[in-house]
Amino acid sequence: MTTNDTLAKRNLVILIAAQAFLGSQMPMLFIVAGLAGQSLASNICWATLPISLIVFGSMTTAPWLSSLMQRYGRKLGFFIGAFGGAMGGLIGAYALYIASFPLFLVASYFTGIYMSAQGFFRFAAIDTASPEFRPKAISYLMAAGLIPAIMGSQLVNATTDAFVVPFMGVYFAVVVINIIGAILFTFLKIPTPTAEEKALPPGRSRMELLKTPTVAVAIICGMVSYALMNLVMTSTPLAVVGCGFAQSDASNIVMGHVLGMFAPSFVTGHLIARFGVKTIISVGLAILAVAGMVNLAGVTLVNFYVGLIFLGIGWNFGFIGATTLLASAHTPNERGAVQGMNDFFVFGFVTLASLASGTLMNCSGGTPTEGWTAVNIAMVPFLILAAGSLVWLNRLPKEA
Numbered sequence: 468m469t470t471n472d473t474l475a476k477r478n479l480v481i482l483i484a485a486q487a488f489l490g491s492q493m494p495m496l497f498i499v500a501g502l503a504g505q506s507l508a509s510n511i512c513w514a515t516l517p518i519s520l521i522v523f524g525s526m527t528t529a530p531w532l533s534s535l536m537q538r539y540g541r542k543l544g545f546f547i548g549a550f551g552g553a554m555g556g557l558i559g560a561y562a563l564y565i566a567s568f569p570l571f572l573v574a575s576y577f578t579g580i581y582m583s584a585q586g587f588f589r590f591a592a593i594d595t596a597s598p599e600f601r602p603k604a605i606s607y608l609m610a611a612g613l614i615p616a617i618m619g620s621q622l623v624n625a626t627t628d629a630f631v632v633p634f635m636g637v638y639f640a641v642v643v644i645n646i647i648g649a650i651l652f653t654f655l656k657i658p659t660p661t662a663e664e665k666a667l668p669p670g671r672s673r674m675e676l677l678k679t680p681t682v683a684v685a686i687i688c689g690m691v692s693y694a695l696m697n698l699v700m701t702s703t704p705l706a707v708v709g710c711g712f713a714q715s716d717a718s719n720i721v722m723g724h725v726l727g728m729f730a731p732s733f734v735t736g737h738l739i740a741r742f743g744v745k746t747i748i749s750v751g752l753a754i755l756a757v758a759g760m761v762n763l764a765g766v767t768l769v770n771f772y773v774g775l776i777f778l779g780i781g782w783n784f785g786f787i788g789a790t791t792l793l794a795s796a797h798t799p800n801e802r803g804a805v806q807g808m809n810d811f812f813v814f815g816f817v818t819l820a821s822l823a824s825g826t827l828m829n830c831s832g833g834t835p836t837e838g839w840t841a842v843n844i845a846m847v848p849f850l851i852l853a854a855g856s857l858v859w860l861n862r863l864p865k866e867a
Contacts, residue, residue, distance in 0.1 A: 475596035481654050482588050486611040491615035491622060496518075504568070507562075509568070512830040517574075524578065526818055527579075536803065537803025541657045547580065556641030559571060563635045602735075603737065610729055613726060613729045676801065688856065698823065705835070712768060720772055725779060731780050745860070748789060754777055755777075759844075762775075
């Protein structure tokens with residue numbers, strides 16, 4: 468074990484704790500934001516707009532937050548994220564109290580600041596890691612998502628009706644989670660860039676990086692894996708309730724989905740080390756396709772559970788694989804530019820997916836079943852895009 472990996476493992480433990488505790492707010496808000504939006508919006512086609520604003524907030528935060536962390540260190544960025552999450556919870560609770568949809572969207576944007584910071588946990592986990600430990604570090608960190616998957620859905624069940632106004636208790640719980648969770652970041656020991664490192668040339672420009680095949684394909688596969696997961700997951704509570712099942716069923720199905728997202732992480736890093744990152748990304752895309760087929764086969768609870776669990780597993784392989792592939796394609800002084808650009812494109816695409824999700828679900832057919840069918844058929848062209856990019860990368864000479 469190298470000295471760097473000793474420090475990397477210490478930081479990983481802290482990041483895992485942050486992922487487990489602070490991360491619980493994301494399944495909480497993804498479960499209730501669409502349902503709350505549906506109750507506040509004058510047009511049900513905009514029901515999932517609050518979720519879109521969360522992702523849009525993450526997309527627009529990623530470039531400047533990444534640059535800030537490159538210059539001043541990860542801690543500051545993570546504190547800013549926790550502050551954004553707390554403000555999102557506070558504003559969201561007040562918006563529900565006064566029944567203001569526009570203010571609820573503002574709250575969602577602040578939540579997106581936290582979501583962006585959480586996205587950088589995976590990069591922070593490899594900042595001090597050796598190349599051999601990187602895929603395992605990312606994988607172990609993602610495995611910590613099992614805890615918020617369970618805790619988040621249970622907190623929703625416990626707090627949804629805590630006040631007369633539905634869902635207000637969920638948003639107050641989010642405030643508490645961010646305030647307490649921010650304490651964890653004080654224990655991180657990720658060295659801030661030295662004066663000499665800051666003086667180094669910035670490396671390739673963003674356009675040059677985008678023209679690098681490995682960077683481009685990593686971004687495409689990350690975009691598709693995350694966006695398709697979000698597209699289907701965002702519509703799931705609306706589809707489940709719309710098909711006559713209880714809100715508690717929707718919550719449990721989302722919990723099963725989030726378990727599918729993070730449970731494979733215990734082995735994903737080892738699978739990448741053994742079979743190669745491109746193989747694991749390919750398997751992830753195939754599993755996403757299977758998820759779509761299961762969802763199209765029927766609207767029973769079994770279909771919802773199985774389809775959403777496969778959706779989570781496909782995201783896990785595709786997204787962890789894409790993150791690992793990206794980490795191999797840039798130098799340390801290009802880290803800020805690459806990571807910020809990656810998350811800008813990934814969450815930009817996820818924003819479009821979450822916007823499309825509500826429109827497809829509520830406004831593309833006469834029944835919830837028809838809307839759910841449209842959501843899942845929309846996956847096809849993007850799976851073809853990601854698979855095609857991997858085939859192209861594999862056919863390039865190694866020198867490229």
